[in-house]
Amino acid sequence: MTYSYMTHLVCPKCGKTYNPEEIHQLCVCGSPLLVDYDYEKLKHEWKKEDLISRQDNLWRYHELLPVKNEENAVTMGEGGTPVLPVAKMGEQYGIPALFMKDEGLIPTGSFKARGAAVGLSKAKELGVKKFAMPTNGNAGAAWSLYAARAGIEANIVMPVDAPVTTRKECAASGARLWLVNGLISDAGKMVGELVAKEGYYDASTLKEPYRIEGKKTMGLEIAEQFGWQVPDVILYPTGGGVGLIGIYKALVELQKLGWIAADKLPRLVAVQAEGCAPIVKAWEEGKRESEFWQDSKTGAFGINVPKAIGDFLVLDALYETNGCAVAVQESEIHTEQLEVASKEGLFICPEGAAVFAAAKKLRADNWIKEEDQVVLLNTGLGIKYADDLEVEFPVLEPGESLKIKGWEFGAIGRCGQH
Numbered sequence: 062m063t064y065s066y067m068t069h070l071v072c073p074k075c076g077k078t079y080n081p082e083e084i085h086q087l088c089v090c091g092s093p094l095l096v097d098y099d100y101e102k103l104k105h106e107w108k109k110e111d112l113i114s115r116q117d118n119l120w121r122y123h124e125l126l127p128v129k130n131e132e133n134a135v136t137m138g139e140g141g142t143p144v145l146p147v148a149k150m151g152e153q154y155g156i157p158a159l160f161m162k163d164e165g166l167i168p169t170g171s172f173k174a175r176g177a178a179v180g181l182s183k184a185k186e187l188g189v190k191k192f193a194m195p196t197n198g199n200a201g202a203a204w205s206l207y208a209a210r211a212g213i214e215a216n217i218v219m220p221v222d223a224p225v226t227t228r229k230e231c232a233a234s235g236a237r238l239w240l241v242n243g244l245i246s247d248a249g250k251m252v253g254e255l256v257a258k259e260g261y262y263d264a265s266t267l268k269e270p271y272r273i274e275g276k277k278t279m280g281l282e283i284a285e286q287f288g289w290q291v292p293d294v295i296l297y298p299t300g301g302g303v304g305l306i307g308i309y310k311a312l313v314e315l316q317k318l319g320w321i322a323a324d325k326l327p328r329l330v331a332v333q334a335e336g337c338a339p340i341v342k343a344w345e346e347g348k349r350e351s352e353f354w355q356d357s358k359t360g361a362f363g364i365n366v367p368k369a370i371g372d373f374l375v376l377d378a379l380y381e382t383n384g385c386a387v388a389v390q391e392s393e394i395h396t397e398q399l400e401v402a403s404k405e406g407l408f409i410c411p412e413g414a415a416v417f418a419a420a421k422k423l424r425a426d427n428w429i430k431e432e433d434q435v436v437l438l439n440t441g442l443g444i445k446y447a448d449d450l451e452v453e454f455p456v457l458e459p460g461e462s463l464k465i466k467g468w469e470f471g472a473i474g475r476c477g478q479h
């Protein structure tokens with residue numbers, strides 16, 4: 062039995078193809094490379110029913126993943142995250158069929174584990190011994206920990222403002238970590254220099270073609286969890302955009318296999334923060350690429366990406382699905398984060414909270430209709446950002462009695478405010 066039906070790497074910009082048995086980073090034209098599969102053969106040899114007996118993790122879709130030899134899969138059981146109804150928020154927004162896919166429930170506490178699992182498994186298969194990458198926190202944490210499991214050396218550069226927990230995950234894993242007094246774009250330049258000088262594998266977002274294959278499994282799972290009837294709208298917090306591009310790629314691949322209807326894709330929504338909204342600006346102007354966002358700033362750190370190398374792929378996915386891009390305010394992110402925790406019991410990350418705020422806004426604008434089935438991606442655990450949430454409580458001496466009256470404490474600060 063064939064474990065992977067990968068055939069080659071292809072450039073979405075110029076169409077040039079590459080041999081996947083070799084290490085490749087970007088296309089000679091500068092574009093990211095994507096993985097292609099033998100969809101015709103897969104159509105005949107792979108059936109939905111084959112999934113029934115498989116474990117509930119992302120490797121259940123191994124035919125549509127790039128790892129050729131099962132033994133190279135570096136796994137901690139990632140994937141198979143739940144789609145939860147969030148009915149109280151849905152009622153508040155006027156979206157009765159509102160769901161949240163919870164990527165907080167995954168090793169390392171963010172969906173970055175999907176990209177790290179598949180990216181590092183493939184790197185291992187290709188014989189990579191050392192890699193370097195810039196990160197806003199969660200990717201560095203995930204890649205460091207999966208690298209430890211794979212026996213590969215991790216070199217990570219992270220902005221000093223990134224969530225402290227992610228820094229500690231890197232430290233615990235034994236990765237080499239540098240903090241930079243700047244943005245992820247500054248970290249990226251430093252990694253580029255190191256890669257050029259030392260010949261390390263460049264694991265920067267979309268500079269290796271396999272991270273996206275891991276992230277695309279969110280799209281495969283959503284389709285399967287909805288019984289191969291895709292929802293009407295999917296909202297995703299967009300930084301580098303790999304998750305959104307991945308979900309789109311997954312759905313198009315499922316159409317090629319005939320597993321979902323050929324005439325319906327969910328409208329994909331890229332959600333950004335007002336302090337860093339290059340994709341939103343490009344979408345509003347009808348452009349196919351974004352411009353560098355000056356002085357970007359948001360507490361939703363995973364989406365603080367001033368210029369994404371795959372921006373044109375994100376925008377394509379929005380245009381192709383009649384989707385849109387929307388920016389939300391920091392105060393809205395904060396409000397929704399606490400709303401969702403106090404109403405639904407879900408302590409989501411600020412990026413996930415941005416998506417809730419966007420759903421509220423799009424429903425108010427009637428872009429989302431009352432009858433739409435809507436899926437929100439919560440990309441990580443609120444706990445990972447707990448240090449950023451300012452709280453205040455009464456401190457008592459032993460023996461003092463508790464006074465209920467006048468208790469007016471709790472979360473006071475904005476989660477992720479810098």
Ligand SMILES: *Cc1c(COP(=O)(O)O)cnc(C)c1O
Pocket residue numbers: 171173199200298299300301302303304305363364410412413440441
């Ligand atoms: C990285 C990250 C994002 C953005 O994901 P992309 O796929 O790079 O757009 C969103 N949320 C969290 C929590 C992240 O860590």
Ligand SMILES: [Zn+2]
Pocket residue numbers: 072073074075076077088089090091092
């Ligand atoms: Zn090219």
